[in-house]
Amino acid sequence: MNSSSIGASIEEREEGPLNAVGTGALRCGTKRSWQSAVIATWCSPSRRPRGSTLTTSIGAFSAKSVDCCVLTMSATAIISPEAPNHSLIGGQSGMSIPELPSGKKLRFILLYPWDDPMFIGISALEIFAATGERLQSSRISTNAVKQIGTLETLLSCNTCPTTDPRRMWACNYRENGAELPIWIDIELKAVATIAMIRVWNYNQSRVHALRGVHEMRIELDGRLIFEGEISCAYSDGNDAKDLGDTILFTTSTDILDLVAENDIFLNEYDSIKATLTGLDDLSIASDGTTPLMSPASSIADACIQRPRTAATGSRESRRGSLADSDKTEHVVSTDEDDLENVYNVYKTKLFHVELKANWGHHGLIGLTGIQFLGPDGEPVHSDEVTVKLSHGELCEGESLASLLNKKNLSCTPSDMCLLKFDPQTPIPMLSFTFPKEVSLSGVSIWNYNASAELACAGVRCAQFYVNGKPIVSPVLLRKAPGYVYFDYVQDISFDRCHLFRPVTSRPNTRSISAFIFQLRLLSTWGDEYYIGLNGLEFYNRRNHRINLGHQNIAAFPESVNILPTVDHDPRSSDKLIDGQNDTKKAHHMWLTPMLPNRYARVFVIFDSPTFVSRIRVFNYRKTPERGVRHVTLSADDLIVYSGEIPMSTAAETGILDINLREA
Numbered sequence: 122m123n124s125s126s127i128g129a130s131i132e133e134r135e136e137g138p139l140n141a142v143g144t145g146a147l148r149c150g151t152k153r154s155w156q157s158a159v160i161a162t163w164c165s166p167s168r169r170p171r172g173s174t175l176t177t178s179i180g181a182f183s184a185k186s187v188d189c190c191v192l193t194m195s196a197t198a199i200i201s202p203e204a205p206n207h208s209l210i211g212g213q214s215g216m217s218i219p220e221l222p223s224g225k226k227l228r229f230i231l232l233y234p235w236d237d238p239m240f241i242g243i244s245a246l247e248i249f250a251a252t253g254e255r256l257q258s259s260r261i262s263t264n265a266v267k268q269i270g271t272l273e274t275l276l277s278c279n280t281c282p283t284t285d286p287r288r289m290w291a292c293n294y295r296e297n298g299a300e301l302p303i304w305i306d307i308e309l310k311a312v313a314t315i316a317m318i319r320v321w322n323y324n325q326s327r328v329h330a331l332r333g334v335h336e337m338r339i340e341l342d343g344r345l346i347f348e349g350e351i352s353c354a355y356s357d358g359n360d361a362k363d364l365g366d367t368i369l370f371t372t373s374t375d376i377l378d379l380v381a382e383n384d385i386f387l388n389e390y391d392s393i394k395a396t397l398t399g400l401d402d403l404s405i406a407s408d409g410t411t412p413l414m415s416p417a418s419s420i421a422d423a424c425i426q427r428p429r430t431a432a433t434g435s436r437e438s439r440r441g442s443l444a445d446s447d448k449t450e451h452v453v454s455t456d457e458d459d460l461e462n463v464y465n466v467y468k469t470k471l472f473h474v475e476l477k478a479n480w481g482h483h484g485l486i487g488l489t490g491i492q493f494l495g496p497d498g499e500p501v502h503s504d505e506v507t508v509k510l511s512h513g514e515l516c517e518g519e520s521l522a523s524l525l526n527k528k529n530l531s532c533t534p535s536d537m538c539l540l541k542f543d544p545q546t547p548i549p550m551l552s553f554t555f556p557k558e559v560s561l562s563g564v565s566i567w568n569y570n571a572s573a574e575l576a577c578a579g580v581r582c583a584q585f586y587v588n589g590k591p592i593v594s595p596v597l598l599r600k601a602p603g604y605v606y607f608d609y610v611q612d613i614s615f616d617r618c619h620l621f622r623p624v625t626s627r628p629n630t631r632s633i634s635a636f637i638f639q640l641r642l643l644s645t646w647g648d649e650y651y652i653g654l655n656g657l658e659f660y661n662r663r664n665h666r667i668n669l670g671h672q673n674i675a676a677f678p679e680s681v682n683i684l685p686t687v688d689h690d691p692r693s694s695d696k697l698i699d700g701q702n703d704t705k706k707a708h709h710m711w712l713t714p715m716l717p718n719r720y721a722r723v724f725v726i727f728d729s730p731t732f733v734s735r736i737r738v739f740n741y742r743k744t745p746e747r748g749v750r751h752v753t754l755s756a757d758d759l760i761v762y763s764g765e766i767p768m769s770t771a772a773e774t775g776i777l778d779i780n781l782r783e784a
Contacts, residue, residue, distance in 0.1 A: 221251050221371050223314045224342035227307045232336035234294075235353045236643060236720070236753055236763075240332040241303055242291025244283060244321040244354070246275050248307070251314040251371070253379025260308040264300055265292035272305065286325045291332050315341065316376050319365045324354035328760045331753060339368075346370070353643070353751055466496045466560045467615065472553045473586035476513075479542060480600045482578035485516070486542035486549065487569035489601065490529035493553075494563040494612070505556045513549025514541045521551070529567040530605050537569055539578065561587070563614040566598055573603030573758075585615070599636040599728070600757070607675030611728050631782040632662035632734035635727075635756035640738070642721040643753065646768045647746035651681070652721050653692065653712035654749060655739035655774055656702030659725060662732040669698040675724040678713045697723065702739040703774045710741055734782050740766045740775035748775060 227248070234241040248256040261272045270290040283289070294303050322333035333354055339347040351366050371377070472493070479486040493501040508521040515521070516539045528536040540549050568579035577600070584595050592615055599611045638659070645652050657674075659667040676694035681687050691708035701709035713721050733756075741748035748769050754762040767775035 219344075219346060219370070221314045221316060221376075222341050222344070222346050223312060224344070225309050225312045226342055227309070227315075228340040228343075229305045229307070230338040230340070231294075231303045231305070231334045232338060233302070233334075234331065235333050235335045235751075236331040236641060237329075239293050239295050240269070240291045241294050241334055242269070242289060242323040242332045243275065243334055243351075244289045244324050246307070246321070247317075247319040247365070247384075248276075248309075248315065249317040249319075249380045249383065251316045251376050251379075253316075253376070253381075253383050255383050256309055256313055256315075258307045259310045261306065263292070263303065263305045265294070265297065265303050266300075267293040267296040269293075275305070276307070284325055286329075289323055289325060291323060315346075316369070316371050317380050318347070318368045318370075320351055320368075321365050322351055322354040327763050330354045331760070331763060466562050467587045467592060468558055468560050469587045470555045470558050471588055472555075472561065473589070474551045474553070475584040475586070476540070476542070476549045476551070476580050477584055477595055478544070478580070478582040480577045480579050480581045482542075482575070484542060485539055485575075485578040486580060487519075487537055487539035487578050488524060488580055489531065489537040489567040489570050490527070491524050491553075491567070492529075492565040492610075493559070493561055494565060494614075496560050496562050498562060498612075498614075500565075501559055501561065507554045509552045509554070510540070511550040511552060512547035515539075516541060524551070529610065530608060532570055532572065532603070532605060534571045534575075537571060539569065539571075542578075562616070563612060566611045566613060567609060568598055568601040568611070570601035570603060570605070570609065576601045576603040597729070602637065602758075606677035606722060607724050607726065609726075613728070632732040633756050633761060633781045634730040634732045635759075636730055637727070637757055638725040638733065638736070639755045639758075640723040641753045641755070642723070642749045643751035644749075645715075645746060646748050646750045648744070650715055651712055651744075651747045652715050652749060653710055653741035653743075653747050654697060654723070655704065655710050655742055655769075656699070657697050657723070657725065657739070658702065658737040659733050660735040660737075662734045664734060667731070667733070669725065671695055671698075673726055674698050675726060676711065676713060677719075677722045677724075678716060680711060680713050684714060694723070702737075703776075705742050705771070705774075707743045710743060712741065712743075712747065734780075736779040736781065738766055738777040738779065740769045740777070742769040742771075742774050745769045745771075745775075752777070754779060 229243075229246065231241050231243070250256050258276055261275070263272060268290065269292065270287060272290055274288050275290055292303055294301065297303065318339065320334075320337065322330070324330055324333070330353055334351050335353070337347070337349070337351050338345065347368055369377075474491070476486050476488075493503060493506075495501050503525045506525060508524060510521060518535075519539050521538055523536055523538045526536065531537070542549065564585070566580075566583075568576070570576055570579070579601050580598050581600070582595050583598055585592050596613060598613075599609070601609050640657075642652050642654075657669075659669065661667055674694055674697055676697070680693040681690050682693060690712075692710050692712040694711055694713075696709055696711045699709060704710075715721060736754065738749075738752070745768050749766045750768070752764065752766055753760055761781065762779050764777065764779075766777040769775040
């Protein structure tokens, strides 16, 4: 679907219904009876989620014993040979899905992770034959170059889920270069007929869960038997919520009877249910998006709480590590003590910028652009300004004129200026000469932004001089993001400069200090084309709400207004901070299209490091399926939280309260 058709149908599909399109007869026996599982998908075949008419997420895949213990396995996939159009991904694959495929060599192809820039991994694999037995391998191998853990643990892990990295497997996929994607080959001891495969995704902690595989392809003796999305594991092993993605290649109750006898997952839940009482009285209502054949009561759902940030035993140690590292870092507090007030406008013909430190790159330092500000903050014309370099050396092919070419929102190195840098030699100094005397109240800086890696060559600490005299103490500059999803300019006013100081000068705090807080919106509660939120609230370390202005908020894509057929839709990014968050009025919400191979992002940007102790995220309410489900939060590129935002309903806004004092 192109962007025009998306925009044209934005309103008519606002309340798209769901429809039950298929069921599968599951396990029946004396101990338990497998109830029918309802596959929920969109009425229109073009709106079905990844996984096709045959393979999709199921709201309930239940096994119920005679004493009313109900077991729920979320994110289960059923592959049925009886369904029409044996296509695997939205009808685009065209492959024929076999019932009970037979073979000896399985290849699991890990296409890409949920949101980790370096690693991809899984916790365990379970393979069951049509005879019900758990299959073992005679040989297991991979094309991964750099691995964490051993492949043998993938099939030998008998207790899932786990948070022990020694019992999981991951690899650094960047080390493979052109040899991608990553694959794992499992050669069975003999030719076998496959009835079920379960994938346990990587689950060391909530942050490291983003290393888990997002898209997987499974081949048996070279024949494709599955391709689709694997759920992200956002739990820590102590939660009762299940994590495995189960793929069934049959609906035969006799075969599923045999599989259940050897399924450790079900046996573990049998022991769990013995410790719980009163489940007959539980009635957990459906969320209104997935029709169920019977009331959904389950051990898993009854015990679900908000997933922890990491395993219980590691939370305090992680906090301690952060505190220890802070002692050696230089950051800026937003307390009044750390602000230097110079209530003057400076008249000058000569302005110097001393580049004292970068963001960690060895040997290079640079800027993208600089703009001088007049007495009222207006830009000063710089067409006739000349630039000279003292005590430094330009890199080959670089030009000082790039600093004033006004091409500041760029990732192109030729639009920037890069210098050689050695802290042991005289500090580089840039000298700007104006043709006549001008009045300056501040400067706007665009730091070096050629890439995420080279952003570390950007200036971290700068000293400003007017007519040869320093006007303020060294100033902390914000690192560029390495992309241009928003205008990364930093405005520095001489009468209120944020100084470069060691963190030991501020009082102890549990809040997180950062320039840029980024929310990556990984998935929705059902919609494939749009994603949105009602609003955001940020709180400082005194638990007071931070007033955010338009200069503090940015989103990518900005809103549905980027679509060619949409004009003046009120659901723009500024509505995220208008203060009207717990509402059902669309003009107080934000909505944006989901672009191919891109996550939607929301940025909260500060010109100085700002302490935040708490963030409240209000989910989209007009069409709850368009609300955000999985989200990650990063502070200056460091992931500090990942989890799930509750789904809104017609009567209530889903709210996620992120307590950064525990991060």
